Amino acid sequence: MVPVVIDWDALKLAAVTAAENSYAPYSKLHVGAAALTASGDIVTGVNVENASYGLTFCAEVSLVGALVTQGSGRPIAVMVTDGDGNPLTPCGRCRQVLIEMGGPELAINETHTAAELLPDAFLPDDLPGAD
Numbered sequence: 001m002v003p004v005v006i007d008w009d010a011l012k013l014a015a016v017t018a019a020e021n022s023y024a025p026y027s028k029l030h031v032g033a034a035a036l037t038a039s040g041d042i043v044t045g046v047n048v049e050n051a052s053y054g055l056t057f058c059a060e061v062s063l064v065g066a067l068v069t070q071g072s073g074r075p076i077a078v079m080v081t082d083g084d085g086n087p088l089t090p091c092g093r094c095r096q097v098l099i100e101m102g103g104p105e106l107a108i109n110e111t112h113t114a115a116e117l118l119p120d121a122f123l124p125d126d127l128p129g130a131d
Helices: 008-019 059-070 092-102
Strands: 031-037 042-046 075-082
Touching (some): 008 075, 042 059
Antiparallel strands (some): 031 075
């Protein structure tokens, strides 16, 4: 298999463009996330806030939902930005969601791997009876 070249500028543009569609009436922080899959597809997600704050979901969670819904497969790179294109580091919950989908080697924001952001992560192999 030929390795996919990660075009970080294209991922950033996709994240910024997606952020325009986020629903952030409370924080006013519009967040977009874009993932590159091994097949070269770019898939996006946005944050969606809720008046009951605990029901808010981050752009990365929305992104993973889109990856699964579209059958896009595992991401190899993810970029998360605010609406102005400033990179945002995923929160702890999102780090766990991303490492489950992309594995420890998932590149995040061009500067880290998922394993660097979440060392000693809990992964499917840690579950009893996992293959």
